[in-house]
Amino acid sequence: MRNRLAFFVTVVIITAALLGGWFGDRVSAGPPLEKDTQVLLKTFTEALAVIQANYIRPVTSETLIEASVRGMLRTLDPHSSFFATSDYSRLQEEQQGKYYGLGITIRAESPGSGRVVVVEPPAPGTPAYKVGMKAGDIISKIEGQSIEDWDVNEDVIPNLKGPKGTKVNITVERPGEPQPVEMVVERDEIPLFTIKYAFPLESGIGYIRLDKFSETSSHELDEALKRLEEASLKGLILDLRDNPGGSLSQAIEVADRFLAKDQLIVSTKGRQGREPHEYRAPRGRRYMYPMIVLINQNSASASEIVAGALQDHDRALIVGETSFGKALVQTIYPLDGRRGLALTTGRYYTPADRLIQRDYSQGFYDYFYTRAKVESKDRQQKQTDGGRTVYGGGGITPDYEVTLKADKLGRLIDRRNLFYDFATKLTTGEVKSDVKYDYSGKKLSAEEKARVKDELDVTDQTLSMFKQYLQEKKVAFSEQSFEESKDLIRNRLKQELFLLVFESDREGYRVALEVDQQVQKAIELLPQAQVLAQNSVARQR
Structure with missing residues (x-):
């Protein structure tokens, strides 16, 4: 029980940080303590x-x-958090939008293993x-040390990161290579x-995925x-799914790109006794086009500010799942020893x-992990600028709810890395089929890439x-389960092929959107948007 509680407390602190988003400016600690x-x-x-003098161990x-x-902060709310030195450094990296390291995205090779797989091609x-x-x-x-027994977050990542200009020696095992590769x-x-x-999905329809809000957003x-040629857009899908939030100032800047000048974004x-503060669009949009915003259960904080502002002003339709429901504002207080509050x-x-x-009155565990749905009749009701009913008290409710189907077989295959393994066999020629x-490892010209994209199915x-x-x-599945997951399995395998052939996860990600039900619904709803x-424009005249 003690280990479970320790694990839960650690996860809550990390989750609170990820879902929190940090809004206020950094300020110094407060006045001296009272005598009592x-x-x-x-x-x-x-x-x-x-x-310290009597406990069973030092x-x-x-x-x-x-x-x-x-413990003191846990008596307050789920999002007030303390940061030890290493946590505070990571927070600063997130806010500033940079760190010092190798430039790779990794995951554990298998649950509990310290060995890590590079999951995306490193950026040029x-x-x-x-x-x-x-x-x-x-x-x-x-x-030179095996990292099999290392903890990915506590040991592997800190050893890969380090001051600019320093070097790290790593040993890499590469599929198809008989010997490990040594790299400095x-x-x-x-x-x-x-x-x-950020790319066009169809002619004139742009897609942008915003993962979090930092100083560069x-x-x-x-x-x-600019790359999407905004002036000629026929529609835009802004994807805020799994966006945990971040900087308030950046949420305001992002909303400002789509709202009219001086429209209220958030208060x-x-x-x-302290005066409320209103934040309005400082510059306002340059162009008007239909918009869809995608959200899910993990869209929180700053992403909810943007989605809520665009929904309340009837600037965009919201599609997906009810968002996390985090409306608490945090201010960061630096403490001695490079710690933070x-x-x-x-x-x-x-x-x-x-x-x-x-x-969150029923406890933080339920708040973060249970997320019981609150019926609309039990929630605060308000009106958008155009008179549509919207709800408070439990996240941003989408205008059109679309829940992604669970694919248990696909997740099982993914956990064992078998999509990638089989795709590697295909792209190296170890396994041959009726398509090349x-x-x-082959350098393709622009013309060849265009042709291969059409042929690689x-x-x-x-x-x-x-x-x-x-x-x-020995993956356990029935004929029925395979048939039910067939389209998703086909798409998932195609993603890995595109990743390996074009050495760019961007192309694989575009393939994934082909079967993304929320994205496809968003495209369908653009005429209504x-x-x-x-x-909305007519009301502002």
Whole structure:
């Protein structure tokens, strides 16, 4: 029970940080403590001394005091958080949009393993790209030491990161290579892009995925809209799914790109007696076109501010699942020793005066993991500019609810990395089918890439061979389950083929959107979003 509780507390702290988003400016710690508080602190220091002198094993002051601060914050709300030195450094990296390291995205090779797989091709110019690292490479050693028993977050990542200009020796196992590859990688500054995908889905329909809100988000959005030729857009899908939030100032900047000048974006209210603060669009949009915003259960905080503002002003239709429901505002207070405190100092309200914060009175575990659905009749009701009913008290409710179907067989195959393994066999020529797949390691011209994109498909014969491969690997499934998941399995295998052939996860991601029900529904609803946008403009005249 003690281990389970420790695990839960750690996860809650991390989840609170990820779903929280940090809104206020960094400010210094508050005024001196009152005399009564100073007297009470004597009890605390006495308890600390007794523990250190008599507990069954030695325990440091740092461990006890940091745990005490975390316990104190847990009596307040789910999003007030304490950051130890390493956590505070990661928070600063997220906010500033950069870190120093190799420039790779990794995951554990298998649950509990310290060995990590590079899951995306390194971006050109990054240290990993310069030494020839590829998607699918497995990092097995760092500085000659096996990392099999290392913890990915506590040991592997900190050893891969480091000051700019320093070097790290890593051993890489590569599919198809008989011997491990030794690499010496010089660390450098790595930008943390918040917009990784921005491209046209169809003629005139743009798609932008915003993963989080950091200091660079609004600039990245401007660049993405420029590449999409915003002036000629017939529609835009803004994907905020799994976006945990971030900077309030960046949420305002992003919403400003789509709203009219001076329209209210969000208001914040703090302690009783303190004036509410309104944030309005400072510049306003340049172009008007139909918009769809995608959200899901993990869209929180700053992403809910943007979605709520666009919904309340009838600027966009919201599609997907009800969002997380986080409307608590945190201010960051730096503490001594490069530690930090994120303290809830207010609540935010959408332009229609909705408070979308979910109830957390039943405990933090239920708040983060259960997420019981609140019926619309039990929720606060407000009106958009055009008179549509919207709801508070439990996240942003989409205008059109679309829940993604669970694909249990696909997840099982993914966990064992079998999509990637089979795709590797196809692209290296180890397995041959009725379509040419063996393009691995070949440099393709622009014309060849265009042709291969059209030809590179998962045929019925290839799918049948993959099914046989799964049986050989003793994956348990029935004929019915395979048939039900067939289209998703075909698409998932195609994603891996595109990743390996074009050495770009962008192309594989575009393939994934072909079967993304929420994206496809968004495309279908663009004509209705057009009517909504036209009515919104008419009201502003």
